[in-house]
Amino acid sequence: MRLTTLSAAPSSPVTTRNRPSQSPQFPPSSVGARSKSVASTSHFLQPERFASLIDKSKSIKQLLQIHAALVRHGLDQHPVLTFKLQRSYSSIGRLDYSVALFNLTDNPDVYLWTAIIHSHAQYGLSEKSLIYYTQMLTQGVQPNAFTFSSVLKGCSLEDGRALHSHAIKLGFGSDMYVTTGLVDAYARGGVIISAKQMFDTMPEKSLISLTTMLTCYAKHGKLQEARLLFDEMQDKDVICWNVMIDGYAQHGLPNQSLSLFRQLLAAKIKPTEFTVLSVLSSCAQLGAVDSGRWVHSYIENNGIQINVQVGTSLVDMYCKCGSLEDARKVFDQINDKDVVAWNSMIMGYAIHGFSEEAFQLFNTMSNIGLQPTDITFIAILAACGHSGLVSEGWRFFNLMIDRYNIEPKVEHFGCMVNLLGRAGRLKEAYDLVRSMKIEPDPVLWGTLLWACRLHNNVILGEEIVQFLVSHNLASSGTYILLSNIYASAGNWDGVARVRSLMKDSGVEKEPGRSFIEVNNKVHEFVAGSLRHPKRKEIYLMLEEINSLLRANGYTSQTQMVLHDLEYDWIGF
């Protein structure tokens, strides 16, 4: 007895592309029967001929014609043809037809079961593919190595473990494809040790299995291990480079990412769309606008398509580098902008204080019927914060909850606390934090403390710090902020107390860092470090700037700097 039910006409294609305007007729019995269709020229077509027709078909119309012809020729249960047709439906995004065909097949063989499992896994429907897998077992059909490699794709860690023992039991535990799938499953589940163990059991490693392991390391920030593997790899293709470059970009090492990108170009390997996404992210992190522009023109001159993802990356890069005009130019040229593209541009305006432009884009986006996301509201609330628009902030905060049913996250509360704090409404900000149903994070507390410092509210500052210390939530930043609060109130005893408290509890301040790009080279400065080769010239120049400033009547605001625990000589 089959567990799957025979479904009526399929109705939900996987993608909206190629969707026919009218309801599809299924199973097809007369499509193309009387017309001069590809499949109706002969009544005696051999299965081989049908197989080749299916392989050549690219549209749903052609596939339906062939399917109809198969029914007429009594070949609709032919295992090979059913398999091919199923795969073709799925490959053009019609998983619905694929499933319907599967349901109409009397005794699906291991090929068809594996194909339906594979199709669902391909579309990210891994739970569904696991259901098919269990149904397959219930039907008494034995899975093979192909089945395992398909069902492992995207499965959960728990399911991956179960499938692992199942694969061993059935003798597929050392198949290269199955093992690679297991490395990937353990890696996605975050169990790097198990992934590595699987990897090590492989007698032979393919480029794919090496890349899977490399991805595991890179995704989990194990960049040294990743680099070691990367350097050992012979015959690296561009995907390996992409994984490594992206690993650096995603884990705060944008300089290494750019440096590896240069090596890729030097090795005459052609970057892809994936490559430029990571590289643009690195440029954005560094504020390296010259490198960013170079990548932009590289994209334009080397046939890399500026699709919505690449376009958004460019927008983000230009925004973070402070070049809003360039960002807007790219933004306006992106076709089929999705919400992420809108969010990036709105965020760009927000962080640079152009709240009006941010609001305008928000309105345009709403007017064209695009639903804002939680990120959109972070951008909008940040824009309110930069312009001190308290009532606008509350309006958007409530709009988000009431109209768009978006639950505020800690970041939204952070924006509100920042907004209220800047406006001096500390009590309101503190009450908001205390009323939160979710746990406030250290950044949020920091924002509130920073506002106490800004408005010299020592009492509330102390209260918050006491709360944080007693709940074991205090970080070095907490102490620094409290010290600053005392300093700005002229309370030197307080400053001394915080210093000794920090010393006693062994808290160390993370050194501040800053970057600047000069002539395509990014220079990094760490507070207190004098390692830059041109430090003498830099100091001389700083002194010269200071003299000029003083000569023009500028007195620096040393109130904070003097009483900070470490003097960040470059960050000003």
Added chain:
DNA sequence: TTAGGGTTAG
């Protein structure tokens, strides 16, 4: 006369 594994933006 059938098949499987690796990299995307806030």
